[in-house]
Amino acid sequence: MGLVVQKFGGTSVADAVKIRAAARRAIQAHEQGNRVLVVVSARGHTTDELIDLAKEIHERPPSREMDMLLSTGEQISVALMAMAIHAEGVPAISFTGAQIGIVTDSYHTKARIRNISTERMEQALAEGKIVIVAGFQGVDEHYNITTLGRGGSDTTAVALAAVLGADACEIYTDVDGVYTTDPRIVKDARKIDRISFDEMLELASLGAGVMHSRSIEFAKKFGVPIHVRHSGRPDAGSWIVAEGDARRLGARVTGAALAKDEARITLTGVPDKPGVVRTVFGKIAQANLVVDMIVQNVATDGQTEVSFTVASDDLEDTLKVAKEAAKAVGATGVTHDAEVSKVSVVGLGMRTHTGVATTMFHALASAGINIEMITTSEIKISVLVKENVAKQALQLVHQAFELDVPGNDRPLESLPEWTATLALRNSPARPIATTADGNSTGGMEDLVVSGVELDDTQARITLLDVPDRPGYAAKVFDAIAEADVFVDMIVQNVSATGRTHLSFTVPREQLETARAAAGKAVGAENVRVEPKIAKLSVLGVGMRTHTGVATRMFGALADANINITLINTSEVRINVVTDFAAGEAGLRCLIAAFDLTAD
Ligand code: ASP
Ligand code: MG
Numbered sequence: 001m002g003l004v005v006q007k008f009g010g011t012s013v014a015d016a017v018k019i020r021a022a023a024r025r026a027i028q029a030h031e032q033g034n035r036v037l038v039v040v041s042a043r044g045h046t047t048d049e050l051i052d053l054a055k056e057i058h059e060r061p062p063s064r065e066m067d068m069l070l071s072t073g074e075q076i077s078v079a080l081m082a083m084a085i086h087a088e089g090v091p092a093i094s095f096t097g098a099q100i101g102i103v104t105d106s107y108h109t110k111a112r113i114r115n116i117s118t119e120r121m122e123q124a125l126a127e128g129k130i131v132i133v134a135g136f137q138g139v140d141e142h143y144n145i146t147t148l149g150r151g152g153s154d155t156t157a158v159a160l161a162a163v164l165g166a167d168a169c170e171i172y173t174d175v176d177g178v179y180t181t182d183p184r185i186v187k188d189a190r191k192i193d194r195i196s197f198d199e200m201l202e203l204a205s206l207g208a209g210v211m212h213s214r215s216i217e218f219a220k221k222f223g224v225p226i227h228v229r230h231s232g233r234p235d236a237g238s239w240i241v242a243e244g245d246a247r248r249l250g251a252r253v254t255g256a257a258l259a260k261d262e263a264r265i266t267l268t269g270v271p272d273k274p275g276v277v278r279t280v281f282g283k284i285a286q287a288n289l290v291v292d293m294i295v296q297n298v299a300t301d302g303q304t305e306v307s308f309t310v311a312s313d314d315l316e317d318t319l320k321v322a323k324e325a326a327k328a329v330g331a332t333g334v335t336h337d338a339e340v341s342k343v344s345v346v347g348l349g350m351r352t353h354t355g356v357a358t359t360m361f362h363a364l365a366s367a368g369i370n371i372e373m374i375t376t377s378e379i380k381i382s383v384l385v386k387e388n389v390a391k392q393a394l395q396l397v398h399q400a401f402e403l404d405v406p407g408n409d410r411p412l413e414s415l416p417e418w419t420a421t422l423a424l425r426n427s428p429a430r431p432i433a434t435t436a437d438g439n440s441t442g443g444m445e446d447l448v449v450s451g452v453e454l455d456d457t458q459a460r461i462t463l464l465d466v467p468d469r470p471g472y473a474a475k476v477f478d479a480i481a482e483a484d485v486f487v488d489m490i491v492q493n494v495s496a497t498g499r500t501h502l503s504f505t506v507p508r509e510q511l512e513t514a515r516a517a518a519g520k521a522v523g524a525e526n527v528r529v530e531p532k533i534a535k536l537s538v539l540g541v542g543m544r545t546h547t548g549v550a551t552r553m554f555g556a557l558a559d560a561n562i563n564i565t566l567i568n569t570s571e572v573r574i575n576v577v578t579d580f581a582a583g584e585a586g587l588r589c590l591i592a593a594f595d596l597t598a599d
Pocket of ligand 1: 073
């Protein structure tokens with residue numbers, strides 16, 4: 001007998017008709033012989049309305065009381081859903097998060113799940129009941145009601161699927177599935193049949209918006225396949241699955257995303273010495289602010305610039321902290337731009353960034369769009385552009401990669417060897433946090449760093465003082481692509497003075513080819529080369545939402561007196577470059593810092 005978790009979002013339970021339709025979905029799965037657990041969100045715009053109401057009464061409502069209030073939205077939904085199922089003559093029972101023992105930490109309005117006791121749910125399921133659980137909420141160890149952050153019902157659903165060992169977690173929503181990009185911005189966006197957890201993680205927080213990104217972290221960590229479907233249509237939807245089940249032949253890019261409301265902060269004149277970024281991001285983490293991109297390029301004259309982005313809403317708070325941090329580390333200034341957006345392309349098929357970068361940069365250059373900042377991960381390239389051209393940028397990029405052309409019929413690709421380092425190291429470990437008695441066995445949502453890596457086979461090329469204008473990056477990567485050079489990291493920081501540096505890393509044996517190609521494109525006198533570098537990476541899930549990862553990584557390196565010469569980040573990894581000689585020691589200190597064992 002199977003076990004299915006079904007989650008219905010707010011729009012899928014907005015009124016009585018929709019609640020009955022959702023109830024019938026659950027009953028259908030039940031009649032097919034499955035045990036069925038349903039997670040529901042608050043109806044329609046209930047949560048927004050409650051927030052508005054609270055703000056009418058208090059400008060900054062105490063977060064504990066906010067949770068007390070917001071949790072009622074889901075409590076209404078579970079009761080109505082249980083009634084709808086009873087009305088069809090099928091036994092059902094509803095529970096709040098507290099009643100089934102979803103224990104969280106005490107960070108009100110953004111709590112994380114510590115553990116879940118399965119006893120009560122399992123008993124009700126064994127009795128043949130459909131179990132309905134309120135999403136988005138839990139209770140801390142002192143029985144204070146907590147909520148998991150906006151969109152948190154997805155996380156509840158995936159977490160319950162994980163601890164119960166469900167066959168799949170079905171997410172019923174008001175869209176057909178996961179799209180190549182936001183169909184509201186790009187009309188030609190297509191539905192993706194299958195996408196990997198990592199691709200989804202890289203896309204999720206970027207505005208693809210279909211699911212709460214913490215829920216994907218969970219699904220990846222516990223190996224729960226997710227099936228996203230429209231609640232009102234019989235369509236096949238999209239599957240979010242492990243990498244081996246998602247990779248398709250010949251597809252370079254799977255999706256493109258836009259994070260529209262970003263703000264950029266830059267510390268200028270930052271001394272180039274160990275410990276600086278630890279101090280900066282330590283202060284930001286302490287203030288509980290979530291940083292998105294972090295970019296630092298090579299120093300000239302003993303000074304560098306460190307840029308990062310935050311949600312626009314957090315700009316003011318972050319600026320305060322950034323100014324303190326600048327003073328503490330002896331940086332000369334802080335600049336910011338409230339009107340920037342991040343455009344990214346993501347794909348498992350991005351073996352090397354060369355061709356992908358060229359295509360992306362060309363698409364932007366063709367419309368005269370300037371690239372303010374670049375950062376990459378193994379499966380992603382992100383650029384920062386001005387907000388007023390961001391939508392156009394997304395459209396151009398989507399078209400350039402032919403994401404509007406059907407590609408789902410392509411056969412699945414078997415995993416080539418090079419992905420070994422990328423492979424999901426966190427093998428599914430489902431029941432680790434399950435406790436029948438409610439005793440904690442460690443936080444389910446604890447920081448998960450699945451591995452650290454040292455790559456000391458690469459060289460770095462830096463193009464000094466490149467002009468801050470459209471088309472420059474396209475020209476450089478054209479030449480590099482033509483020379484058949486494999487590019488791994490690409491880093492470009494924002495320019496404080498109208499000029500900036502552009503760095504990228506290549507296999508050491510291709511250094512001379514790359515140097516020659518770059519020199520031809522931009523003039524040999526502007527090309528600086530570091531033949532031996534060490535690239536250190538921390539990879540895992542929740543890299544972004546756990547601001548502490550960056551701090552711990554930078555701190556460990558600072559303690560070992562290792563200087564970081566370049567930083568680039570994504571949702572699933574933080575990469576830094578150090579001197580070649582520091583690589584081994586850097587790897588060892590990261591293994592220790594993240595409690596990993598060397599194999
Ligand atoms: N009702 C909550 C919200 O609107 C949780 C959810 O819908 O997932 O954010
Ligand atoms: Mg929602």
